[in-house]
Amino acid sequence: MSGPTHDPALYRPRDVVEITRALVSVSDKTGLVELASALAAAGVEIVSTGGSAAAIAAAGLPVTEVGDVTGYPESLDGRVRTLHPVIHSGLLADLRLESHENELASQGIAPFQLVVSNLYPFVATIAAGVTGDAAIEQIDIGGPAMVRASAKNHANVAIVTSPSSYPQIVDALAAGGTTLDQRRALASEAFAHTAAYDAAVASWFAENVAPAGASDPSNPSTSSETAAAEHSEVADTFTVTADLKNVLRYGENSHQTAALYVKENGTGIAQAEQLHGKEMSYNNFVDADAAVRAAWDFDEPAVAIIKHANPCGIAVARGSGDAIASAHKRAHECDPLSAFGGVIAANRTLTLAAAESIVGIFTEVVVAPDFEPAALELLSTKKNLRLLKLPADFARETIEFKQISGGLLVQSVDNYDAFDSSAWTLVAGEEADDATRADLEFAWRSVRSVKSNAILLANDGASVGVGMGQVNRVDSCELAVSRAGDRADGSVAASDAFFPFADGLEVLLAAGVRAVVQPGGSIRDEDVIAAAKKVGATMYFTGERHFFH
Numbered sequence: 001m002s003g004p005t006h007d008p009a010l011y012r013p014r015d016v017v018e019i020t021r022a023l024v025s026v027s028d029k030t031g032l033v034e035l036a037s038a039l040a041a042a043g044v045e046i047v048s049t050g051g052s053a054a055a056i057a058a059a060g061l062p063v064t065e066v067g068d069v070t071g072y073p074e075s076l077d078g079r080v081r082t083l084h085p086v087i088h089s090g091l092l093a094d095l096r097l098e099s100h101e102n103e104l105a106s107q108g109i110a111p112f113q114l115v116v117s118n119l120y121p122f123v124a125t126i127a128a129g130v131t132g133d134a135a136i137e138q139i140d141i142g143g144p145a146m147v148r149a150s151a152k153n154h155a156n157v158a159i160v161t162s163p164s165s166y167p168q169i170v171d172a173l174a175a176g177g178t179t180l181d182q183r184r185a186l187a188s189e190a191f192a193h194t195a196a197y198d199a200a201v202a203s204w205f206a207e208n209v210a211p212a213g214a215s216d217p218s219n220p221s222t223s224s225e226t227a228a229a230e231h232s233e234v235a236d237t238f239t240v241t242a243d244l245k246n247v248l249r250y251g252e253n254s255h256q257t258a259a260l261y262v263k264e265n266g267t268g269i270a271q272a273e274q275l276h277g278k279e280m281s282y283n284n285f286v287d288a289d290a291a292v293r294a295a296w297d298f299d300e301p302a303v304a305i306i307k308h309a310n311p312c313g314i315a316v317a318r319g320s321g322d323a324i325a326s327a328h329k330r331a332h333e334c335d336p337l338s339a340f341g342g343v344i345a346a347n348r349t350l351t352l353a354a355a356e357s358i359v360g361i362f363t364e365v366v367v368a369p370d371f372e373p374a375a376l377e378l379l380s381t382k383k384n385l386r387l388l389k390l391p392a393d394f395a396r397e398t399i400e401f402k403q404i405s406g407g408l409l410v411q412s413v414d415n416y417d418a419f420d421s422s423a424w425t426l427v428a429g430e431e432a433d434d435a436t437r438a439d440l441e442f443a444w445r446s447v448r449s450v451k452s453n454a455i456l457l458a459n460d461g462a463s464v465g466v467g468m469g470q471v472n473r474v475d476s477c478e479l480a481v482s483r484a485g486d487r488a489d490g491s492v493a494a495s496d497a498f499f500p501f502a503d504g505l506e507v508l509l510a511a512g513v514r515a516v517v518q519p520g521g522s523i524r525d526e527d528v529i530a531a532a533k534k535v536g537a538t539m540y541f542t543g544e545r546h547f548f549h
């Protein structure tokens, strides 16, 4: 038996390939009858598997069952159908080579020039909650084999994996055949189709079937018992597959190209339904994601207002009135100047009262789990405002990744839940009273949505001053204090990481901050604690930081 042939001299050129025989085996039968009609009208012999053949025959069109070609019945509950040398030789024979042509002829096997196939709906099956052997049975084997075989042999075979490509095949029939360029493009789509399919299977398998210790980092444990548990198992490869949803007008800047890709079973911002407004931009998506990240960190009704991926206001509701309206008003008051042109996320249905509070403020995007009809109507009067409704099964991601040159960094998301102040250590001043404690918990929860170095001042469940993204902590403290103005006096503060020196804390204390929560852990903690004690301020250490870059 000879190995692969590489001698270019042996290849006879082939561009247009006339279609005389097609193999059709599709789970998604959209457009099947229309395509089969065109094939039949062009005199193409159609060979097909059980369900596809039945659909074609039911339309009164001629079709040959695969079993009649192989002389072998579809067997093992359909596990073995097209997996037969008579089929695969017809898919893989490279008719540019005289030797293949002769071999096929001597075996009495007719080649295929067209394969139409899409695979068992594995992702839809597991999304519907199917598990165990029933899910495994939906892993298509014969389909990917014939898709990959014909994609490899695109010099001779056109492989169609999507009903959206059927019209070009109908056109090709009229034009006398498929061109090499066409078959190359279709083969590229086909390999992407099987790669995405296998990625979905691999990810499900790692989580549901593989023994413990072999899990995929895209599915890390969501247990937050200890931070160490989050750092446990990582897999040898990291695969992400996402399909193009739409090309965006541009990226972060107008000279950058950009597109939105969506994960097949994703339930996030990328899947949100746009109810109103202009097309979402790249930056809108980034900010909407950051806004949801901040607002969804709270169980109680909360609103976050984001600019350039940073909160310029976060608040929970107060009083007996409309909760989301209250949360929005209080979040907005934190920094009205910065909230201009911001992105607002609410973690509850956006009410009319909240819409009335928002409508007069120039806002780019409002994202919420739903909108009261009257709120939608009111906000829809703003033509430039985009309204996004999150999927009903919206869920925050459990892992995140960043591209670096030559690779990817992957980590579990910061879901370390250390908001219960009873677990903190008092290192300076008096134990906080209940109201102060609640404010410290609010500040500590909010500060992890702020880019490091992050300082957040809060009062009564609302941020009053945010210092973000500075390259030293003193500047972040000064920024938070200057944004808070008079409101710094009597507020509480959270710092996403320890104070390396007392200087940053001293800025906060001088402005009247009366209680502070921070991780602790600096080699100069004693100096920092002394600064708090000196003015009688309360300070807690959480023991865990919340860097966010």
Ligand SMILES: NC(=O)c1ncn([C@@H]2O[C@H](COP(=O)(O)O)[C@@H](O)[C@H]2O)c1NC=O
Pocket: 025, 026, 027, 028, 048, 049, 050, 051, 052, 053, 078, 079, 080, 081, 082, 083, 117, 118, 119, 120, 139, 140, 141, 142, 143, 144
């Ligand atoms: N076992 C095989 O040899 C085989 N050959 C084709 N299939 C799949 O059978 C499906 C079509 O089945 P039907 O035509 O019976 O509805 C296609 O999704 C195709 O990918 C197979 N099924 C799974 O492995």
